[in-house]
Amino acid sequence: MPGSRITALGHFQPTRVLTNDDLAAMVDTSDEWIRRRTGIATRHIAGDAESVTDLAAEAAAKALATAGLAPSDIGLVTVATCTAIDRLPSTAAQVAGRLGIPNAVTYDLNNGCAGFCTALACADHTVRAGAARHALVIGAEKMSHITDWSDRSTCVLLGDGAGAAVISATEGDEEGAIGPVVWGSDPTRSHAVRLVDEWHPKFAQEGQAVFRWVTGELPHVAREACAKAGIAPGDLDGVVTHQANLRIIEALVRQIGLSESAVIARDVVNSGNTSAASVPMALAKLVERREIAPGGRVLLFGFGSGLSWAGQVVTCP
Template sequence: MPGSRITALGHYQPERVLTNDELATMVDTNDEWIRRRTGIATRRIAAEDETVADLATAAAAKALAAAGLAPSDIGLITVATCSNRDRCPSTAAQVAARLGLPSPVAFDINNGCAGFCTALALADHSLSAGAARHALVIGAEKMSDVTDWTDRSSCILLGDGAGAAVLSATDKPGVHPVVWGSAPELGPAVRLLDAWQPRFGQDGQTVFRWVTSQLPGLIRDTCAAAGLEPADLAGIVTHQANLRIIEASLRPLGLPEDIVVARDVVDSGNTSAASVPLALSKLVERGELPSGGPVLLIAFGGGLSWAGQVVTAP
C-alpha cells in the first residue's frame, strides 16, 4: 500500500474540571488575567490514581471501537507522551495488554508537544512500507503530575487528557508528507527538568516569539507538501498551547472564515502531546469537519521540535 489514512478517532478527559477561579485560591492570579493572557477558561485534572496508561487506554478503546476493528487487527501501537512515569514497560505496551492486542510492535515517543504528529508520521511510514496494516497512534498526558502548582505562569496552562487515531493502510493516501524538524539551540525554552521528579518549565516569551514568527511559514510548507494552499484547508488543528499563540500564528495567513480552527485550549488547557488528537477527535465527533476534507495538524514543543501533516478527515 502506498499510504495510510485515519479511519477513526477517540478521546478521553478526566472528570475533574479545574476552573480559573479555583486556581486563584492556589496562586496569585484571577480569571480575567488568565483568559486575557492564554484564553483558557478550564482544564481537566486526572485523579491521583489515574495514570497516563489509563488515559491512553480509554481514548484508544474508543478509537478502536469506532474503527470496527478487532484487537488482533492492530499491528503497531505507539503512545506520544512526556509525562508518563513508567520507563519500562512502555505505556504503549501497557495499553496493548489492556486492549488485548496479541502481538503488536509497541513503543513510546517523547517529542514533547510535537509528539503526536511525530508518532503519526512514523506510523504512516511503517504502514506505507508494509510493516503493518493498522496502527493505533495515541497522544496521552497527565501534565498535572509535572506541574509546579506554585508557579502561576505555568500552572494555569496545563491539563490532562488523551486522544487516539486508528491509522489504516490504503491505496489512496490520506496522510500527506510530514514537515518536521527542530531548533536545538532553543531546546531549553520548553523543558521537563529532573527526570525523577520532573517539573514543567518554559521561557514563555521565547516560545511565543518563535512560534508566531515561524509557524506561518511551517504551515505553508506543510500545505505545499500536500499540494495545497492554506486556503484550501477544511480545518486546522494546531498544538493547543495558548489561544493567543494560535490566533497570532494564523493571522498572517489571511485564512477564509469558513476554515474550522480548533480552539479546544479554552476548555482543556495545554495537554501537550494529547492536544492535537484530543481537539481533532472532538471536532469530528461534533460533525464540525467535513468527512474527506483536508485538515492540517501541526504541533511544536520541547526540543524545540515541530511536526505537521495534512490528513483527510475520517
C-alpha cells in the same frame, strides 16, 4: 506502496474540572488574568490513581471501537507522551495489553508537544512500507503530575487527557489521506521548554521566547506542509495546532492564509495545554461534533519542546 488514512478517532479526559477561580484560590491569579493572557477557562485534572496509561487506553479503546477493527488487526501501537512514569514496560505495551492486542510492535515516543504529529508520521511511514496494515497512534499526558502549582505563569496552562487515531492502509487505487510530514527541531533553543529539578521534575518554559518562535518562524513551516500535500492553505477545511494557548494559536493561524470558513481548533479554552494529547484530542472533538465533515482536509501542526515541530495535512474520517 499503499497510502494510509485515519479511519477513526477517540478522546478521553478525566472527570475533575479545574476552573480559573479554583486556581485563584491556590496562587496569585484571577479568571480575568488567565483568560486575557491564555484564553483558557478550564482544564481537566487526573486523580492520583489515574495514570497516563489509563488515559491512553480509554481514548484508544474508543478509536478502536469506532474503526470496527478487532484488536488482532492492529500491528503497531505507539504512544506520544512526555509524562509517563513507567519506563518498562512502555505505555504503548500496557495499552496493548489492556485492549487485548496480541502481537503488535509497541513503543513510546517523546517529542513533547509535537509528539502526536511525529508519531502519526512514523505510523504513516510504517503502514506505507507494509510493516503494519493498521496502527494505533495515541497522544496521552498527565501534565498535572509535572505542574508546579506555586508558579502562576505555568500552572494556569496545563491539563490532562488523551486522544487516539487508528491508521489504516488504503485499498486498491484509493489515494493516501495522510500527507507528507514537515518536521524538524532547533536544539539550540531546547532550554526554552524543559523540566527543572532532577528529583521532582516540574514543567518550566520561557513563554515569551516560545511565543516569538512560534509566531515568527513557524507560519512558513505550516504553509510548507500544505504545499507538500498539494493543497493551498486557503483550501483547508480546518487547522488543528498544538493547543498551547489561545494567543499563540490565533497569532499563528492568522499568518497561514486560511479562508474565512476554515475551522480553527480552540479546545485549549476548555482543556488547557495537554502537550502531545492536544492535537488528537482537539481533532477527535471536531470530528465527533461534525464541525469538520468526513473528507475534510485539515492541517495538523504540533510544536514545542526541543524546540521541535511536526505537521501534515490529513483527510478526516
